[in-house]
Amino acid sequence: MSSHVLQADKSVVTTSVALVSALALLATVLFLVAALIGVISRVPADDGSRKQVAVIERIKPVARIATAVPKPAGEVKLTGQEVYNKVCVACHATGVMGAPKVGSKELWEPRLTQGLTGLVNNALSGIRAMPAKGGDPSLTEANLRDAISYMLDQTGIKADATAK
Numbered sequence: 001m002s003s004h005v006l007q008a009d010k011s012v013v014t015t016s017v018a019l020v021s022a023l024a025l026l027a028t029v030l031f032l033v034a035a036l037i038g039v040i041s042r043v044p045a046d047d048g049s050r051k052q053v054a055v056i057e058r059i060k061p062v063a064r065i066a067t068a069v070p071k072p073a074g075e076v077k078l079t080g081q082e083v084y085n086k087v088c089v090a091c092h093a094t095g096v097m098g099a100p101k102v103g104s105k106e107l108w109e110p111r112l113t114q115g116l117t118g119l120v121n122n123a124l125s126g127i128r129a130m131p132a133k134g135g136d137p138s139l140t141e142a143n144l145r146d147a148i149s150y151m152l153d154q155t156g157i158k159a160d161a162t163a164k
C-alpha cells in the first residue's frame with residue numbers, strides 16, 4: 001500500500017468519525033429542543049398574574065428578617081385533636097388510673113384553678129400516674145397545650161376561661 005492510499009484511508013476514518021459525532025450532536029440538540037418545547041407547552045397561558053407576580057417581585061423589600069424558627073426535620077405540626085387521638089386518648093378517654101376523663105366537668109374543674117399554664121406544666125413534667133408528656137417525648141409544649149385545650153373543649157370548658 002502506498003502512503004497515499006493510507007492517507008486516503010485515514011481521512012475516510014476521520015470524516016466518518018466527524019460525521020458520527022455531528023449526527024450525535026444533532027440528535028442531542030433535537031432531543032433538547034423537543035424537551036424544551038414539551039416544557040414550554042406545559043406552561044399554562046398567562047392570565048395576567050405572571051406580570052403581577054413580576055411586579056410584586058420588583059417592589060418587594062430588599063431584605064426581610066426571617067422570624068420563622070426552622071423546624072427540626074421530620075416534625076409535623078399536629079392539631080390538639082391529633083395529639084389527643086395519638087397519645088392522650090389512651091388514658092383520658094376512659095379515665096384509667098384516675099386520669100380526668102374527657103367529658104367529665106366535675107373531674108376537670110378542681111384542676112382548673114391552676115389555669116391552663118399550670119395544667120400544661122404538669123402535663124409536661126408528669127404528675128403522679130400521668131407520665132411526662134403523656135409518655136411521648138416527641139411532643140412539644142405547644143402540642144400539650146393544644147391537646148389540653150381540645151380535651152377541655154370536648155368537656156364543655158372554654159380553655160380561655162382557665163387562662164392564667
Ligand code: HEC
Binds near residue numbers: 120
Ligand atoms: C398513661 C396514661 C396517661 C396518658 C397517656 C396521658 N395522661 Fe394525662 N393524666 C393521667 C393521669 C393518671 C392523670 C391524673 C394525675 C393525678 O392528678 O393524679 C392525668 C392528668 C392530666 C392532666 C391534669 C394535670 C393537673 O395538673 O391536674 C392533664 C392536663 C393531662 N393529664 C394532660 C394530658 C395530655 C395532654 C396527654 C396527651 C399528650 C395526656 N395527659 C396523656 C394519665 C395519662
